[in-house]
Amino acid sequence: MQGAIARVCMVVAAAILNHPLLFPQENTTLPEQDEELIARMREHEERLEMEQAKLEKELSQLDSKQEETRSEEGYGWYFWSALSFVIFFTIEMCRADSADTEIRPVDEEDVFSESESVSPSTMVLDKDILSNFCDRSTYTSAHENWRIREFVEGFADDLLESLIVDRTPDELLCSKNTPYLAKDQVMKWFQIFVTKAWGRISHKYDFEVTFRNLDAAGALKIRFRSGKVIVMNIIPVVQLEDTDAYFVSHFPSDCDSSPDPYWPLSFAVYERNLLKHFTKRLPQNSCHLHCLQIVSFLHRKQTGLTGKSALTNYHFKTALLHLLLSKRPSLWGIDNVEHRLRDVLNFIQRSLQEKRLHHILIGNRKVPDVLQVPEIVCKAMPINLFRSLVLQRELYAATARHFQEMLRNSTVLLQEYTSLLSNGGVHHSLDESV
Structure with a gap:
C-alpha cells in the first residue's frame, strides 16, 4: 500500500515538471532545427499519458479493493456486534435468573416436581385403615354431630x-x-x-x-x-x-x-342445597361425606404439626362439589372411598399447581336449575378462590409444602387416629364446619 502511494507521488511529480503547458509561451516557438527535440518531447508526453492512464486504472482497482475491504470489515463489525449483543443479553438473563433465585425463597414451579414429592395417585392408602376410620369415626361423629x-x-x-x-x-x-x-x-x-x-x-x-x-x-x-x-x-x-x-x-x-x-x-345456603341435591341421587351410604371428613381431618392434623396455610376446609368442600358435578352418581358408593378420596386430593393438587380453584356457583352453568341460583350469579365471571396464591409467592410455597406434608403423613395420621379409637382413647370429633 505504501509503495503504491510513493509510486503515485513520483509519477505525478514527473508529469508536473515535464508538462509542456508549464513552460512560457515563447518557448513553444522553436527553430526548425529543434524539431528532433520537439518530436522527443511529444514522444515523452505520449508515454506520460499512457503512464497516467495506467496509473488511473490501478487507482481505480485499488479503490475498488478498498471498498470491498471496508464492506467486509463493515459486515464483520455488524456480525461481531450482534454476536456480542447476544452474548451480553444471555449473560444478563442468567444474572437476572440468578438474582431472582436469590430473592425467592423457593422456586414455586419445583414444589411439585421434586423427586421426593408425593402424588395422591401414588400415595399409600391402606383400605383397612380407611374402612376402620369410616366405621369407628365417621359414623359415630355423624350421629353425634346431628345431636350437636x-x-x-x-x-x-x-x-x-x-x-x-x-x-x-x-x-x-x-x-x-x-x-x-x-x-x-x-x-x-x-x-x-x-x-x-x-x-x-x-x-x-x-x-x-x-x-x-x-x-x-x-x-x-x-x-x-x-x-x-x-x-x-x-x-x-x-x-x-x-x-x-x-x-x-x-x-x-x-x-x-x-x-x-x-x-x-356468602352462598352457603345454595351450597348446602346443592349438597342435598346430590345426596338424593347418590347411592345409599355414599362415600362423598366420608371423603370430605377424612380430608378435613388430615388438614387439621397437619395444621397442628406445621401451622396454618392458605388451605381451608372450604377449599376441600369446593373441590368435592366440583367432582360431584362431573362424576356419575354410581361412582360414589362406599366401596369407592379410596378412589374418590384420591380424586379429591388430585383435584386440590392440580388446583394448587395451576393456582386456580373456581367458586362452585359463580359463573358455573353446570349448576342444576332446580337450585334457583340467581341468574346474575350464574352468568358472572368465575371467581378464583386461589387468587391470593397468585399474588403472594411465599404463601403459595408454604401452602404447597403443607399439602405435600399432609399427603406424606396421611397414612400415619389415619392409623394413629383409628388406633386411639380401638384402644378406647379420647374421641376427637371431625370438623364439619365447612
Whole structure:
C-alpha cells in the first residue's frame, strides 16, 4: 500500500515538471532545427499519458479493493456486534435468573416436581385403615354431630329471639361520613347485644357462654359442667334482595383485609342445597361425606404439626362439589372411598399447581336449575378462590409444602387416629364446619 502511494507521488511529480503547458509561451516557438527535440518531447508526453492512464486504472482497482475491504470489515463489525449483543443479553438473563433465585425463597414451579414429592395417585392408602376410620369415626361423629347441630340450632334461635328486642342499628354502625355499614362497627354492636341477650336467657341453661375470639363477630364457646365444649359461630348478615345469598360481616376463617364497608357475599345456603341435591341421587351410604371428613381431618392434623396455610376446609368442600358435578352418581358408593378420596386430593393438587380453584356457583352453568341460583350469579365471571396464591409467592410455597406434608403423613395420621379409637382413647370429633 505504501509503495503504491510513493509510486503515485513520483509519477505525478514527473508529469508536473515535464508538462509542456508549464513552460512560457515563447518557448513553444522553436527553430526548425529543434524539431528532433520537439518530436522527443511529444514522444515523452505520449508515454506520460499512457503512464497516467495506467496509473488511473490501478487507482481505480485499488479503490475498488478498498471498498470491498471496508464492506467486509463493515459486515464483520455488524456480525461481531450482534454476536456480542447476544452474548451480553444471555449473560444478563442468567444474572437476572440468578438474582431472582436469590430473592425467592423457593422456586414455586419445583414444589411439585421434586423427586421426593408425593402424588395422591401414588400415595399409600391402606383400605383397612380407611374402612376402620369410616366405621369407628365417621359414623359415630355423624350421629353425634346431628345431636350437636340440633342443640345449636335451638340455642341460636332462642338467643336471636332475645336479640331482636334490641336489631335497630343506627348511623353509628356506618363507616364515617358514609351510608354503608361498617363490618367492625357491626361486630362490636353484635357482641354487645349477644352478651345482653345471653344475660336474659342464661337462667334457662346449665352451661356458660363466652366469646372465644374477640376479632370474630359471633365466635362463641359453650362449656358444659362436664367439661364438654361446643364451638359455634353466629354471624350478622344482610340479605341480598329476595335471594338466599347474604352479605356477611366476617367468615369464621376470615383473614382478608378488605376495606371496612366491603362485606363478602356468602352462598352457603345454595351450597348446602346443592349438597342435598346430590345426596338424593347418590347411592345409599355414599362415600362423598366420608371423603370430605377424612380430608378435613388430615388438614387439621397437619395444621397442628406445621401451622396454618392458605388451605381451608372450604377449599376441600369446593373441590368435592366440583367432582360431584362431573362424576356419575354410581361412582360414589362406599366401596369407592379410596378412589374418590384420591380424586379429591388430585383435584386440590392440580388446583394448587395451576393456582386456580373456581367458586362452585359463580359463573358455573353446570349448576342444576332446580337450585334457583340467581341468574346474575350464574352468568358472572368465575371467581378464583386461589387468587391470593397468585399474588403472594411465599404463601403459595408454604401452602404447597403443607399439602405435600399432609399427603406424606396421611397414612400415619389415619392409623394413629383409628388406633386411639380401638384402644378406647379420647374421641376427637371431625370438623364439619365447612
